[in-house]
Amino acid sequence: MQECGKVYAVERNPEKLEYAKKNCELYGVDNVEFILGDALSPETRDKLSDSDIIFSDPARPLTEKERTLDNLEPPITELIKLYSGITKGLAFHAPPQMPPERIGLDCEKEYMSLNGQLNRLTLYFGDLKRCERSAVVLPGNAYLPSSDASAIETGGISEYVYEPEPSVVKAGLLGELAGTISGSGNDIYFYTGNERRTLLTSSSLIESPFFKDRYRVAGKTLMDISKIKAILAAGKAGKVVLRLDVAPDKYWQVRNELEKGLTGSKSLHLFGFGDEVIVCEKIKD
Secondary structure, X not given: OOOOOOEEEEEOOHHHHHHHHHHHHHOOOOOEEEEEOOOOOHHHHHHOOOOOEEEEOOEOOOOOOOOOHHHOEOOHHHHHHHHOOOOOEEEEEEOOOOOHHHOOOOXXXXXXXXXOEEEEEEEEEEOOOOOOEEEEEEOOOEEEEOOXXXXXOEOOOOOEEEEEOHHXXXXXXXXXXXXXXXXXXXXXXXXXXXXXOEEEEEOOOOOOOOEXXXXXXXXXXXXXXXXXXXXXXXXXXXXXXXXXXXXXXXXHHHHHHHHOOOOOOEEEEEEEEOOEEEEEEEOOO
């Protein structure tokens, strides 16, 4: 807000508006005009008629079967109808769990991950729109826009595997990610993935701000405890990190069974995809 000449803050709850005032005082921000009112009222709209950008972070229901834009308060579609005539720049926060195909609006869908976790979805309209989909990774502020990149190829598992940042996966930008890497003379392929985890693979060790983690492959097998333990022992494992679809109440039972008898000093990660298990050692930066 300190980079703006003037900011309007609209809130219909008097108590929350007072909190906002106190926060601005605390941080020495004095360029905000506070408006007690409903953002969907014509009276409030008239007060914001000289705004260059309208931004809203609508409230989300505490519980709902499926995250949708229609359940936000105030609804984004209603705000667009009311304010698109006074500004060419509109931006909204939306539930980050929503995939881009469920957002039937002409806007940029920007997914943000923070410290390896999906954190935010921002929708940009009008002059603020730069592309159809994008991913931002924090810290570091790496930005990956959508393009006409070809879908990433599927290949057999190689020496290294990578977890792409969740914002890249959610935005459907694996092809764009591969394009940034191929430009450096390296090749990377999609190995396998589902809604909970995705792995890319390559024969050479690659760096990218759009990787959550990098691993060296120790082995691959079916879901067979004895075969998994053999790979763990050969990899000098002492501890195991499970990235499998295991019921929460069974997690420690499975982990203790796998770690029993291990005498190594390494922590190895087990990625599970159906009946397939990939044993990996995380590469520390």
